[in-house]
Amino acid sequence: MESGSFSGYSWLDFSFSVVGVCTFLLDWCSDLWLAREFYCRGELLWFGVLLSLMLLSSMVVQMFSWFWFRYDRELPGFIQQAAGEGRILCADRGRVFCLLHVLQLGFLCRHFSAIRQGFRVWWRKEEGSEYAVYLTHDLSMLRLIETFCESAPQLILMIYVMLSTNQARTVQFVSVAASTMSIAWMVVDYHRSLRSFLPDKAKQRWGPSLIYFLWNLLLIGPRVGALALFSSVLPVLIAPHFLLLWLVFVVWVWKQSTAFMDSAGGEWLYRATVGLIWYFSWFNVAEGRTLGRSLIYHSFIAVDVVILLATWWSYRDPVQSRAYGLILIISLPLAYLLGLLFKVLYYRCFHPKLFRPPDREPRLPHDLPDADVTFRSLSVQDVEPVPLLLNRRMASQAARFYPARRTVETSDVTS
Numbered sequence: 001m002e003s004g005s006f007s008g009y010s011w012l013d014f015s016f017s018v019v020g021v022c023t024f025l026l027d028w029c030s031d032l033w034l035a036r037e038f039y040c041r042g043e044l045l046w047f048g049v050l051l052s053l054m055l056l057s058s059m060v061v062q063m064f065s066w067f068w069f070r071y072d073r074e075l076p077g078f079i080q081q082a083a084g085e086g087r088i089l090c091a092d093r094g095r096v097f098c099l100l101h102v103l104q105l106g107f108l109c110r111h112f113s114a115i116r117q118g119f120r121v122w123w124r125k126e127e128g129s130e131y132a133v134y135l136t137h138d139l140s141m142l143r144l145i146e147t148f149c150e151s152a153p154q155l156i157l158m159i160y161v162m163l164s165t166n167q168a169r170t171v172q173f174v175s176v177a178a179s180t181m182s183i184a185w186m187v188v189d190y191h192r193s194l195r196s197f198l199p200d201k202a203k204q205r206w207g208p209s210l211i212y213f214l215w216n217l218l219l220i221g222p223r224v225g226a227l228a229l230f231s232s233v234l235p236v237l238i239a240p241h242f243l244l245l246w247l248v249f250v251v252w253v254w255k256q257s258t259a260f261m262d263s264a265g266g267e268w269l270y271r272a273t274v275g276l277i278w279y280f281s282w283f284n285v286a287e288g289r290t291l292g293r294s295l296i297y298h299s300f301i302a303v304d305v306v307i308l309l310a311t312w313w314s315y316r317d318p319v320q321s322r323a324y325g326l327i328l329i330i331s332l333p334l335a336y337l338l339g340l341l342f343k344v345l346y347y348r349c350f351h352p353k354l355f356r357p358p359d360r361e362p363r364l365p366h367d368l369p370d371a372d373v374t375f376r377s378l379s380v381q382d383v384e385p386v387p388l389l390l391n392r393r394m395a396s397q398a399a400r401f402y403p404a405r406r407t408v409e410t411s412d413v414t415s
Helices: 011-040 044-072 078-086 091-102 106-122 129-165 170-195 207-233 235-255 264-278 291-315 325-350 392-401 410-414
Strands: none
Touching: 011 044, 011 106, 011 129, 011 170, 044 091, 044 106, 044 129, 044 264, 091 106, 106 129, 129 170, 129 207, 129 264, 129 392, 170 207, 170 392, 207 235, 207 291, 207 325, 235 264, 291 325
8 A cells, every 4th residue: 555545634534533522422421311311200111222222332332442452552553653642552551441441431532542642643743643543543433333333223212212102302302313413423434534545535525425425314214214113013023123134134244254353253243243234224344346235235125124114004003193104104215215326326426436557657646536536455465564554444444445446448547
């Protein structure tokens, strides 16, 4: 990987880190507020479900964070930069960092470490840009995991509670808004993190990120809505439905021979987490062309959404749902279809096409439009000998999201 392929730390990176920790804290505060409301009103079942979601999500995120810290301690130059950053990630403080993860504070500690290091690099103009970028890439992936482990299931719970009681309190609206904000921010932040591995990050436009955000929102929203509607009429079947699909997805991930983590235990944690993400949204985990896998996934999810909505329509209370029933049964499938159209639009018009002309140097990034850029394949073999402090985890994700096409003639590239 050429060093020029990576942009330095900027004020926008720092802003994303600050907004990210604010969003995380807002989401957790709204969750605790809602849990208190459930407990005070004697709704102990929903109180227990909400706390279980929060605890499960936190444990999964802390496990990923701890695994990555153990891997990163072996990287040349990582400990030196981490020790200079804030003394909490240095080798001699490994036990302290382990304790923070046991106390479920490791993720929050990473947020503050990224802000501290980003402030030193951007405002004080100190060294450590590579380490600051490294931290932001990890946070982007951890936020994605936290979102689908906690925010998406919580949205289902909140919508289910409002449907089953036929009323909504202020705290419920706040919790739904916070979870929606968390999901939306995660989508943009994760996409931006992947795009930072492309050349000339500073000149890239926001149009592709907007389209990426829209098609994810329009696909995830109807999925969450259909699951909430189904659970409102047959709540005892939502858990078996999840477990059955999750097991199918985990087997599918395993069959694709993923290699994201550096240990067998960590890899199975990753596969189990991807199975959970796939329950809500598509997430590419293997190299090569993804069209076939994406078609299979979206066809399967579309059929499942139709079945869920049909079941809800059959078992719903016609009187209670009279105000919104017909609107939902029409708008949710249409929104999902619109999301698929936005996804096709993104891949047709905005997804970078990575060409490698065979007999000459590629054109400079600023000579290419945003939809036609060139960068070297991001494989582990390419990353290994590079002296940069490169986040191989997100580099591998970027390589899967922006796979290099087959070699083409120069005339095809320049035409």
